[in-house]
Amino acid sequence: MADDAALVHAVALAVLDLDEADPATGFATPYPERAQSALDQLTLTCLSRGVRPPRSLPGLVGWCGSRPLADWPLRLPDEVLGGDGLLVDVRRSRPTGLCREWAQDGSAVRSDPIRDHLDATVAPDRHLECRLFLAEHQVVPDEVVTAFAGDRVARRTWRLVRGLYGPVPRALVRRGEVARCTACHAPSVPLVGGGWVCERETCAAAEQPPELLPATGSLVLAEAARRTIGGVGRVERAVVELARSHDAAVTCGAEGLRIDWPEGGHRLVLTFDHGDPALLARAVDRSAWRDQNPLVVIPGERLWARSDYRTVFDGLLSGAPTLVADSELVDLAGGSAKRNEA
Ligand SMILES: [Zn+2]
Incomplete structure (x- = not known):
């Protein structure tokens, strides 16, 4: 470059x-x-x-x-x-x-604030469960925090992730309320001229009226953690769901997900949320898993947004790992997918 x-x-x-x-x-x-x-x-x-x-x-x-x-x-x-x-x-x-x-770009280490937080206190085999919990709970009203206390499983997870939350920042508050996107659960941002828009630029329902919650007493997942959850986190969930439907075990590693098949053998999966295929190719090239034939999975809307996405990615990585969209995943073992050339 x-x-x-x-x-x-x-x-x-x-x-x-x-x-x-x-x-x-x-x-x-x-x-x-x-x-x-x-x-x-x-x-x-x-x-x-x-x-x-x-x-x-x-x-x-x-x-x-x-x-x-x-x-x-x-x-x-x-x-x-x-x-x-x-x-x-x-x-x-x-x-x-x-x-x-x-x-x-240029950083060898993939930044992941959630992993950094969990590494200190949580065994690796429980990371995934915590990440799935965070995805559902990006904005948490006071009464839901109270409800966690009465539910044994939620209480245990909440104790592990509570440090990733803080009070609602002023930039997300209007007239005492904070908004939560009804489609992806991320906070919505108050617009200058009125109305709200989901903070995720690729949210398919960004303009839909959000759910409004009282800002006082509510907690919001830290911004860096929300970015991870709203991007690669959604791809992870698609991979995990499919792997588990095949009775495979999934663990979170520093680079990505490792799937161990019940009959033996494994598959490495790199999950990303890049809109730019050239920068994605560079990121994959820096991965320590680069030469282990990983499956590279990105959100479908990223792939469909650029008609040249696959061409650019494949062109920059010689012997490229297979690139698929989360919505295309049907066969993790083969690394192939139904091609939905929308
Ligand atoms: Zn949204």
Whole structure:
């Protein structure tokens, strides 16, 4: 990949830093170091190529929300310039999935805040059960927390995952209420002009009226954990469901899922939620399981969103592992699937 990929990676990290910074200080000078450095690098590159650069960090964020990567004065290979190319989702006031994919690009370790939390206290064979619980409970009203106490199984799981929750952040509250998407259970974001939209940019029912809950007393799963659950977590659930229907045992590893068949033998599955096939190919290439013929599974909506998804992915990985959508899965053992070429 051309050398300007490192600059996009740096800008993506800067956007994430600014998203996490206290709004009262994030845009005040002196700027956060990594963000300032990314702005400096972009400024130099723009000036050397005769393009007017963003003048400040707010300017950089505005640039990332309105200018697709294809319009940046950068040397990037064509295959990473598909899709809308925006690093900031202006409507939801947050970094896009693409921004997070660029931020992870080059990192050998897959970040997983849920695994980091559970590793400290929970035996590996119970991780999966905790992740399935988290997917159902991303926003938890007060009375449901109380109900957990009366249910032996829920109480036990809740004790293990409670540390991943916090009070509802102000950005998710309007008129004392927090909203939960009725389709995927993720929080919905209040829009400036009224209404709500599911925070997941690929949610099929993002615009549907959400369920409203009192913000006071409710708890919300931490944002990084929600991203994991809403993305790869949904793919994991599809794989686990299918594997269990074949009486196979599934365990969560550092790289992905391992399926052990009742008759012996196993299959490794890498689950991802990448919208960009080139960045996915790079991530798979960095995986320690790369050479063990893993099955790579992504959400169907990611695959169907880009007609060139499979071509780009296969083109970048020689002897590519099999890529399938969660909705295509019928045969984990063979790694094949009913091809639904929608
Ligand atoms: Zn949703």
